[in-house]
Amino acid sequence: MSEAKVREVSRHSGTVQRTSGATRSAGATHPGYKRDQNEDSYxxxxxxxIWVVADGLGGHQAGEIASQTVVEEIQRSAATDRHYERALQRAHALLLGDDQNSVNMGSTAVVVAEDGAYFHVYWVGDSRAYLWSPGAGKGELKQLTSDHSYVQMLVDSGAINSSEAASHPNRHVITRCIGGSTNPKLEIDRVSSTWAPGQKLLLCSDGLSAEVDAELIAEVLADNSDNRRAADLLIAAALDAGGKDNITVQVINAPSPAPTSAQKWTSCTTGALRRLLRRFKVSVKILLAIIAVGLIAAFAADLLGQF
Structure with a gap:
């Protein structure tokens, strides 16, 4: 992409919002050309x-509130229990319980959470996560998430192909979101993987994925090691395609240096133990109490045996 496109984005610096102080990742959001309000949050x-992108639904203010509610619950979970599925469930409950809410107020979300050498992706709706891996040509771009959308259902059923899906008139109709319904149960999808050297994750709202094809996304990620520049170029590409929706992206590098096999094994083992302890809520005090009870019982039995 040309330097002119980067300068075009810079001319919209009053509406482009970016993260600051980050070293491994960069994020940016833009309202696009057709919307007065930016209902995306990240x-x-x-x-x-931990990284999150949320795309609000419901029009002026309602979508902004919904996406910000998702972000706030992820922030709360990051500082406490790191149960991000529960965080999304809490956001869902909050939006359903909001007196100002209606069936039109909701949000999609895609969340990435690292656990040592692993990363986990959680999502609801059509916000996406892509994994880019270096290789021949422009590398390999793999979509990790599967849209919860009407068009994706048609693709999965074989009714239409991916090319037809890209121009389908109902491609923005989603089948699952946080809030936005009266159903108290929210189903959250998850996928997990290990990092490999040189990889990047891309999180985005459909303002990017619905307007910019995968080949151009891969090209931008391959040609730009600076994540800030890559994020700006992706925003520029979506604007160049018409900017019909809010656009939000986050580009994340694999940790450096890349985890070794031993570190991956340690991370996996440690993570499994940590999850086991959380599941059964076993504390040191309880273990000590059990041991003490056992010793007392053995001592009592020994005394009774003497008589």
Whole structure:
């Protein structure tokens, strides 16, 4: 992409919002050319290894409130229990319980959370996560998420192909979101993987994925090691395609140096133990109490045996 396109984005510096202080990742959002309000929200904490993009639904203010509610619950979880599925469930409950809410107020979300050498992706709706891996040509771009949308259902059923889906008139109709319904149960999808050297993750709202094809996304990620520049170029590409929706992106580098096999094994083992302890809520005090009870019982039995 040309330098002119980067300068075009800079001319919209009053409406482009960017993250600051990050080293491994960069994020940016733009309202696009057709919307007065930016209903997307995003947030990152590299120290805790957590990134989120949320795309609000419901029109003026309602969508903005919905997406910000998602971000706030992820922030709360990052600082406490790191149960991000529960965080999305809490956001869902909050939006359903909001007196100002209606069936039209909701949000999609895609969340990436690191756990040592692993990363986990959680999503609801049509906000996406892509994994780019270096290789021949422009590398390999793999979509990790599957849209919860009407058009994706048609593709999965074989009724239409991916080319037809890209121009389908109902391609923006989603089948699952946070809030936006009266159903108290929210189903959250998840996929997990290990990092490999040189890889990048891209999180985005459909303002990018619905307007910019995968080949151009891969080209931008391959040609730009600076994530800030890559994020700006992706925003520029969506604007060049018409900017018909709010556009939000986050580009995330694999940790450096890349985890070794031993670190991956340690991370996996440690993570499994941590999850096991959380599941059964076993504390040191309880273990000590059990041991103490056992010793007392054994001592009592020994005394009774003497008589």
């Amino acid at each position: 947030w990152a904490d590299e120290q805790r290894g």
